[in-house]
Amino acid sequence: MTADEAYGKDHKFRTWLETRRISYVLAVACNQTIPATAGTSRADVLAAQAPEDAWKRRSCGDGAKGPRLFDWAVASLPIDQDTTPPGWARWLLVRRSLTPNSKGEPELAYYLCCAPTGTTDDELIRVAGARWAIEECFQTAKTEVGLDHYQVRRYDAWYRHITLAMLAHTYLAVTAAIAPKPWQRPHPTHAGRNQASPGTPDHHHPHPRHDLGLVPLAPTPPTPRPTSPLPAQTHQRSQSAAGVLRPAGRGDRDPAT
Numbered sequence: 001m002t003a004d005e006a007y008g009k010d011h012k013f014r015t016w017l018e019t020r021r022i023s024y025v026l027a028v029a030c031n032q033t034i035p036a037t038a039g040t041s042r043a044d045v046l047a048a049q050a051p052e053d054a055w056k057r058r059s060c061g062d063g064a065k066g067p068r069l070f071d072w073a074v075a076s077l078p079i080d081q082d083t084t085p086p087g088w089a090r091w092l093l094v095r096r097s098l099t100p101n102s103k104g105e106p107e108l109a110y111y112l113c114c115a116p117t118g119t120t121d122d123e124l125i126r127v128a129g130a131r132w133a134i135e136e137c138f139q140t141a142k143t144e145v146g147l148d149h150y151q152v153r154r155y156d157a158w159y160r161h162i163t164l165a166m167l168a169h170t171y172l173a174v175t176a177a178i179a180p181k182p183w184q185r186p187h188p189t190h191a192g193r194n195q196a197s198p199g200t201p202d203h204h205h206p207h208p209r210h211d212l213g214l215v216p217l218a219p220t221p222p223t224p225r226p227t228s229p230l231p232a233q234t235h236q237r238s239q240s241a242a243g244v245l246r247p248a249g250r251g252d253r254d255p256a257t
Contacts, residue, residue: 001017001022001023001024001025001026002024002025002026002027002127002128002130002131002134003024003026003027003131004026004027004131004135005027005028005029007026008026008027008028008032008111008112009028009029009032014026014112014114015083017114018080018083018084018085018088018114019083019085021085021088023113023114023115023116023119023127024112024113024114024115025093025111025112025113025115025124025127025128026111026112026113027109027110027111027128027131028043028110028111028112029043029110030042030043030044030108030110031043031044032110032112034046034077034092034112035077035078035080036077036078037078043092043094043110044108044110046075046092046094047073047092047094047108047110050073050075050094054073054074055071055072055073055096056071056072056073056121057069057070057071057072057098058070058072058121058122058125059129060095060125060126060128060129060132061126061129061130061132061133063132068129068132069098070095070096070097070098071095071096071097071098071106072093072094072095072096072121072125073093073094073096074091074092074093074094074121074124075091075092075094076089076090076091077090077091077092077112078090084114087116087117088114088115088116088117089114089115089116089117089119090112090113090114091112091113091114091124092110092111092112092113093110093111093112093113093121093124093125093128094108094109094110094111095108095109095110095111095128096108111124111128137169140169141165141166141169144169144172145165145168145169145172146165147162147165147166147169150162
């Protein structure tokens with residue numbers, strides 16, 4: 001079990017986990033009261049007392065830019081005879097960043113751990129790093145399916161909304177995992193490139209197949225203009241028009257001459 005500081009600071013929650021023999025790695029604040037051999041102390045005070053050789057560089061999982069490397073230190077804590085199961089132990093796990101913050105100091109994170117005796121430090125570090133994946137899952141569910149978009153007053157209504165939202169998020173995650181990736185799908189413009197066209201040899205032909213270049217089409221001829229019919233000639237002409245238009249022949253004389 002792993003969770004953030006909201007759950008790690010709750011003593012009743014930690015006791016509930018221990019009585020049910022559930023191992024946990026819970027984040028706590030720097031001012032968290034820690035049971036020590038001589039009374040109690042703060043988490044940051046105990047971390048400041050760790051010698052330099054107590055820190056070891058480990059990866060708590062892969063991130064977007066590769067392994068997430070930090071320096072880690074583990075301190076054994078006294079157990080609670082009333083709540084800690086037999087054969088179990090408690091630890092304080094401290095994480096230190098490799099690069100300093102704006103104040104020039106390395107950032108520290110603290111975890112209270114309880115698990116069976118013999119649990120390795122690497123296992124505690126792995127569980128602590130799993131919280132990033134959980135937070136990313138919740139953030140994606142809030143964005144994609146509205147995990148936190150509820151206005152309810154009763155637990156059963158809240159439980160129904162969370163259950164349906166997580167079910168929808170699971171469906172989207174599984175669909176995205178099994179769907180073909182963009183680089184696995186053929187490009188639409190290349191889908192028929194390997195298909196043999198009619199009249200061309202298949203891919204077993206010994207000669208390589210060359211892509212044919214595009215041939216420019218001839219320009220479209222202009223549309224012929226419609227023929228306009230000539231006006232019909234009339235055979236009835238007036239005498240004056242006939243006398244003017246008809247040329248004079250040899251036998252035609254002017255009556256006056």
